[in-house]
Amino acid sequence: MGATAGAVWGRVEQQDFRSRVRGTLLGAAVGDALGAPVEALTLPRIREAYGPEGLPDLAPAYGRRGAITDLTQLTLFTVDGLIRAQVRRDTGAWHPPTDLHRAYLRWAATQRDWGPDERRKDDGWLAREEWLYARRDPSPVCLLGFADGTMGTLDAPKNPGEAGAEAAARSAPFGLLVGWEPQLVFQLAVECAAQTHGHPTAYLTAGSYAVVVHALARGESMDAAVQKALVLLAARPGHQPVTEALQQALAAVRTGPPSPALVEELADPGTADRLLAVAVYCALVGEDVRQGLCLSVNHSGPSKAAGALTGGLLGALHGETALPPAWLAELEGRPTLLVLADDFALEMTQGPALHSPNGAVPGWLARYPRG
Known part of the structure; x- marks a missing residue:
């Protein structure tokens, strides 16, 4: 690796x-x-609705079981943006944050338009997936960040007071750039998070999460992955909340059996750093993927972001075969997810054969235009 x-x-x-x-x-x-069905519920309300153990299984949201939300939509466009950044690299006009911003603007269009616009030839195949045009309570912070087409940067971030976890929850794909050095993965995730979430807690959490995924995707342990994130965090102004949250997650593992009360404590007050702590804790203490994910969503904080962060860690750690088959069978958009995942893996391992300056596969450039 x-x-x-x-x-x-x-x-x-x-x-x-x-x-x-x-x-x-x-x-x-x-x-x-x-996490989607319990997103707006406190822990007592979750237990009232689903029993004393909380939510044990997929439940209906948006009219079906297995419905994804804006967090998965944005994660898909993150992958799309990363592939297209690699394709554009051949042209010499290579600036990944700009390519990711263009991808996020394509997502923003899905939240405004009724369906794909075939006249936009440079949109690529993902933006033509009609099911992605469903509005799933998109984050107002993300909609505002991408509303005017101006890209937020670390020097001039969008929504500088926003410390939520939405940017971190779309950042797992950065960690899959296994050929990159960890500090570059961290930097790219941070810069792209600042396009919507300008508070240091939010964008440093995104960078930390990407680095943890990066280490796991390279075959390292969860403990080693978190330590890498802590080292990179230490040099960043404003890192203290994120550093403390990760340290608390590691300490919580040593306090006894997995506990919803501990998750509730780690999650409060629902900011990005706290939900990363939940994800790390649940990924470490869950006996299997199913238990870790259930533990991560049964609390009073933002359940869908906590679940997404935890699922990304567990998937990077164990691979696809460890995921509950019954849940995958009901997951909305699974065929699209699989195609995009395989395209990403193909691009990262065989990219030069697909679009080198000396030759290109026309079908690949139609799927991922350089424009």
């Missing part, structure tokens, strides 16, 4: 990488879908 774009990947490496890419994207989506 850790091969660069120009390196030779062995078959076993490619299969492992594809499994972790699929696991990360499907895991985040399943966690999002699991």
Whole structure:
């Protein structure tokens, strides 16, 4: 693992990488879908509705079981943006934050328009997926961040007071850039988070989460992955809340059996750093993926973001085969998720063969235009 774009990947490496890419994207989506029905409920209300153990399974939201929300929509467009950034690299006009911003603007169009506009030839295939035009309570912070087409930067971030977890919850794909150095993964996730969430707690949480996913996708342990994030955080102004949240998550693991009360404590007050702590804790203490995900959504905070963050970690750690098959069978948009995951894995391992300056596959450039 850790091969660069120009390196030779062995078959076993490619299969492992594809499994972790699929696991990360499907895991985040399943966690999002699991948390969606209880997003607005306190823990007492969750128990009143689903029993003393809380929500144990997928439940209806938006008229069906397994429905994803805006968090998964944005994660898909993050992947799309990363693939297109790699494709554009051949042109010499390479600035990944700009390519990601363009992708997020395509997502914003899905929240305004009735359906795909076939006249926009440069939109690529993902923006033509009609099911993505459903509005699933999109975050006002994200809608505002992408409303005027101006890209937020670290020097001039959008919504500088916003410390929520929506930006972090779309950042798992940055961690799948396994050929990049961790500090570059951190920086890209931070810059892209600042396009909607300008508070240091929010964008540093996004960077930290991406680095943890990055280490897991390279085959490292959860503890080692968190330590890498802590090292990179230490050099960043405003890191203290995120650092303390990660340290509290690690300490909570040593306090006894998994506890909803501990999750409730870690999650409060629902900011990005706190939900990252929930995700790390639940990924560490869950006996399996199902238990870890259920633990992550049964609290009074933002359940869908906590579930998405946890699912991304567990998927990167264990790969797709560890995810509950019954949940995957009901997951909305699963075919699209799988195609995009496999395209991402293909781009990262075989990109030069798809669009080098000396030759290109026309079908690939139609799917991921350079424009």
